[in-house]
Amino acid sequence: MSQAVSRARAGRRSIRRLTAGKVIICVLMALLCLIILVPMLNMVAKSFCDPAWVSKMSGYQIWPTVPSVIHYRVVLSSDAMWVSLKNSLIITLGGTALSVVLTCAAAYAMTRPGLPGKKLLMGFFLAMMVLSAPILQWYFVMRGYNLINNRLSMILYGCVDVYNMILLMRFFEDTPPAILEAARIDGAGDWTLLFRIFIPLNKVPIITVMLFYIVPKWNEYFASGVFLAKDEVRVLQCYLRSFIVDNNSEAINSDIYMLFRDTNLTALQYATIVVSTIPLLCLYPTILKYFTSGVLAGGVKE
C-alpha cells in the first residue's frame, strides 16, 4: 500500500520534472533563436531607418524608428556593387555548372564495373583530396596560366571536389542494374546512359551536390580577393569586405556622392549586407530541402 503510494508520488514527480525540463528546453531554444535573429533583424531595421535616426536606434530594436528607403536607393545605384554582383553570378553559376558536369561524369566513370586502373585513379583522387597547397602557390599557378584578373581562375579554382564525387558515386552504385541492361540492349552508349538514366534517376543527390558547390562559391572571398584584384572583376564578397570590414567608403562609387552625403555610413553598410544576402535567402528553402539529406547521406550512409 505505502509502496504503491510512493511509486505514484514518484511517478507524479517525474511528470512534473518532465514538464519543468521541457519548459527549460523551450526557453533555451527560444533564446538561441533570439541570439541568432535579433542582431540580423536589428541590422535590417537600421538599414531601413531614416539617416537621422539610425544612431539613436538601440541594438535590440527590430523595427525602424522612422522608415526610409534612402540607403537602398544609394546602394542600388552604386555601379561597383552591380559589377561585383554580376561577377559573383558569373563565377557562381558558371563554376557550378562546370563543377557539376565534371563531378557527374567522373562519378559515373568511376562506378563502371571492370574499369582498368580504377584503384589507381581512386588513389589519385583521394591523394588530391587530402593534399593542400597554400594560396600563394595557387597564385603562382594561376599567374602561370595568365589567369590573374580573369574570372576563369575562380571558375577553375576547386572545380572538382572529391568529397562530392564520392557522394555521387555512392548513389550511382545503387542504380538498379536491370535498367542499365535494358538501356544497353536498346543501344545506349555511355553518354546516353549518363544523361538519360543516371542524372534523371539521381536528381536529389545531384541537386545536393550542386548546392554544395554553389554556397561556398558564393560566399568565398579569400582566393577571389587574391586572383581577382581589379575592380572590374571583383566579386561581391570582396566588395563587401572592402566596404564593411575595411570600412572603405570609397568602395561605393563616387558619382553618387550627392545622394551619399546625407546618409548614414553604417546603415549603408547594413543595406549592402542585406542586398548581398537576398540571393542566398531565395535559395534557402531549396537548401533546407536538399542540404540536410546530403549531409546525412555523406556522413551516415553505410
Place this chain on the structure above:
Amino acid sequence: MTVLSGTSRKKGKSLIQRIWDFRVIYLMLLPTVLYFALFKCRAVWGMSLAFYDYFPRKANVFAGWKYFNQVFSSPTFGTIILNTVKINLMRTLLCWFFPVAFAIMQHEVTHRLFRKTVQVISYLPHFLSWVVIFGIWNSALQYGGLLNNLYDLFGVEYKNLMLRSNTIVGVIGASSLWRNIGWDSIIYLAAILAIDTTLFDAATVDGASRWQIIRHVILPSLVPTMATILILNCGFILDAGVDQILVFQNTAVQSAIEVLDTYVYRVGLLQGSYSFASAAGLFKSAVGLVFVVLARWGSRKLTGTSTV
C-alpha cells in the same frame, strides 16, 4: 586497330583491348584528371619553392633547408603555432559539445511547428559568408550595439570585445558556435532518430525519467558519432579557418589571432617573401596531411566503415 581487336578476341581480352573498350569512360574522366594534374598538382608541387631562392626573371637557386631554419628560428612562429592550435581546439570543443546538447533538445521538443521553426532559424547562419557574419557581429558588439545595451541594463561598463586582444579569441569561438550550432546538430539528431524505439519503450516501462533516458539511452548511442566527428576535426588541427580569422583581424588584435594560414598569406603574398612563406606553408601542409591521414585511419578503426 581492327587487327588488334581481331587477335585479342581469340585469346580473351588483353589489357589494351579492355582499355580501348573503356575509351569513352576515360574521356569522361579526362577533364577532372587534367584539372587536378594541371592545377592542384602544380600548386602542391609549387611548395618546393621552399627549397629555392626565388628570382623573378631567372631560374631559382637551390637553397637547401635555409628557409626552414629561418621559419623555425623566427620568434613569432612558435606563438603562431600556439595560436592556431589554441583557436582550433577551442572551436572544436565548442562546436562539439553544444550541437550535441542542441540535438538532444530538438529531440525532446514534441511540438512540430516549434521544432521546425527553431531548426529553420538555427541553420541559417551556416549559409552566410564570414564577411556578412562579421557585419552582424560587429553591429552587435560595437559601442551602442546590442551587447552594449545589455551591459547598460545591468549597469556594467562596456568595452568593445572585438578591439581587445584578450577577448577576441572568445569572439572567434562564439561566432563559430553561432554559425554552426544548428547545422552541426543535424548529424547528431539523425543519430538519435536512428535509435531503436523499443529501447525508449523498455526504458519507460522500467520507470526511467526523461533525464535518465537521455543519460542512459541517448548519450551512449551518440558516442560513436561524437567520437568520429571529434577525431575527424582533429585532422584539421592546423586549419584555423582563414576566412573567419581574416575578417575579424584588426590592427588592435592582429597578433592575438594570427594563425598559420593568415601568416603564410601575409608574409608570402603581401610582403613578398615567397620562399619563406612556402617553407611555412609546406610545414603546415605536411603536418596537416599527417593529422588528416591519422584522423581518417582512427575514425575507420573506430566505426569499422570507410566514411569519407
